[in-house]
């Protein structure tokens with residue numbers, strides 16, 4: 493593989509480490525001023541292996557950042573009412589500044605109902621309609637972690653975004669829509685593309701900033717990328733890797749990296765790009781929630 497001489501590989505792992513250090517410094521200030529550490533509760537229902545690893549990493553990184561971690565692992569048979577009761581207890585617990593319910597939830601639980609049960613002031617995922625509305629209307633609030641991390645990575649290579657053409661592929665409430673709102677707030681000209689978009693390759697070729705969040709392995713080909721564009725790959729897809737041995741898998745993004753790296757000005761790899769930013773931004777949001785709830789001012793890292 494030959495990388496274009498000027499292509500910058502955006503190291504999300506290193507950026508996330510730096511962000512977690514800054515959050516840890518601010519969390520220590522918070523503790524010194526308030527007498528308690530910011531607290532983050534993470535709830536997992538069921539035993540999905542990937543979710544279980546994410547929750548373990550969240551709890552571990554919360555503790556490493558000097559915050560209090562409250563981990564709740566519930567069996568897959570937990571009823572919706574039991575989960576809502578736990579959320580109500582966490583809402584009422586003053587030691588808990590942030591609440592995250594790991595997704596996906598088992599099919600018998602209405603995820604939207606659970607999201608709406610979380611106190612918006614503790615909604616560190618930024619998924620509650622109150623926080624989505626605040627983002628849309630330009631009010632301060634909690635912003636979904638993955639798009640916030642993407643914006644930080646974009647700004648690390650291009651601080652001035654006003655007037656740039658941004659194309660976001662994917663319209664989920666978790667990534668696509670909030671990502672588009674964040675880029676709009678930076679005065680980009682934003683297009684949200686999706687499965688019904690006509691001539692997607694041509695739409696993508698307009699983009700100075702191309703964010704792929706579709707969940708389809710390597711869908712975005714190299715010739716969809718405008719030369720010099722910033723390419724942010726949100727996809728995390730496990731695909732068979734027979735070259736590594738029988739039954740082995742490997743992670744790929746939504747972008748055909750080997751092709752896109754030839755044309756992009758900057759690109760995130762998978763793994764090691766956007767993924768690590770999700771948990772780093774979760775810690776950042778937990779700190780932000782603690783600050784907003786208590787009025788204790790410490791230096792919360794921003795995009």
Ligand SMILES: Nc1nc2c(c(=O)[nH]1)N[C@@H](CN(C=O)c1ccc(C(=O)N[C@@H](CCC(=O)O)C(=O)O)cc1)CN2
Pocket residue numbers: 546592593594595596617637638728743762763764765766767768769770771
């Ligand atoms: N309540 C939520 N649920 C889920 C979210 C979320 O933000 N809130 N996001 C995803 C999963 N996720 C965190 O929960 C997550 C995904 C990926 C990574 C990450 O670091 N990825 C690595 C690769 C890891 C691997 O080998 O599998 C990378 O891309 O380098 C962190 C967090 C769904 N659920």
